[in-house]
Amino acid sequence: MKRPGAATIMCLLMATGCAPSLRGPNVLTGSDAYSLVPATDPQNAVATDYVIGAQDSINVEVLYEPDISRNDVAAGADGTVALPLIGQVRAAGLTAAQLSEVLRERYLRYYVDPRVMVSIAQSASHNVNVQGAVQKPGIYPLRGTTTLLDAIALASGEGYTASLSQVVVLRAIEGERHAALFDLNRIRRGEDPDPALQAGDVVVVGSSSIKELRRDILRATPMLNIFTLF
Structure with missing residues (x-):
């Protein structure tokens, strides 16, 4: 046509x-x-909470643990982020609050009662x-x-x-x-x-x-x- x-x-x-x-x-x-x-x-x-998408960047703060806290961590095309100790974690499809809880569960293997806060650094999606x-x-x-x-x-x-x-x-x-x-x-x-x-x-x-x-x-x-x- x-x-x-x-x-x-x-x-x-x-x-x-x-x-x-x-x-x-x-x-x-x-x-x-x-x-x-x-x-x-x-x-x-x-108001709908922002849902993280592929190529978005996030800040991850583990309270009192600056060595594993990270800024501007980019989610790959598959929607995962790479973090110290716990490796690849799927972020796409989750809100910042939901991902904070997922990361907290992962870090429980290494820390007692870790406090994790995730925020959106940059939106690409x-x-x-x-x-x-x-x-x-x-x-x-x-x-x-x-x-x-x-x-x-x-x-x-x-x-x-x-x-x-x-x-x-x-x-x-x-x-x-x-x-x-x-x-x-x-x-x-x-x-x-x-x-x-x-x-x-x-x-x-x-x-x-x-x-x-x-x-x-x-x-x-x-x-x-x-x-x-x-």
Whole structure:
């Protein structure tokens, strides 16, 4: 199947100058968009503890035992960390508190009542990518529940050319990219709920300027592998 060219992608994603809107078979809107990227419930929202992932770095402090304490210990691609005395320990999939308890159990072989504290040094796996018409495009770490509005704030807010009714969230599900369209103006007015993001999401804020749009798409294309999205 022939892949779309850059001009077609720009029309599809931003819909400025080439098409009247982003609505189409490849971009979910309305309730369908929220089925892909559900909203948070402010009445029931509970902060989720950070779950360690592969390539994340952690700090491990064993109280009163500086010789075996370590900073910036990187989890490998298999999600394990290497620590003194106890060797390889699986960290991926655990919170810092859960891993602290696992390490405490391991160190009981060598110490009486060891006190272990694990903290996140650097996140490499739980990120959101914010692109397009924002002040500071980039990759930002997720901490607990992060919404679409939170992601825009992490990128220092929208740019002066932003088209806030044309904000797309790209999400990978079972190896395939899907797109959902949101209107930030309606979300900010409380007319629509604020969707919750997850690790690996890409947020693209549309532009009201075709010149700015072309620049943003050309910059984002190599990183997002956008020609394979739809």
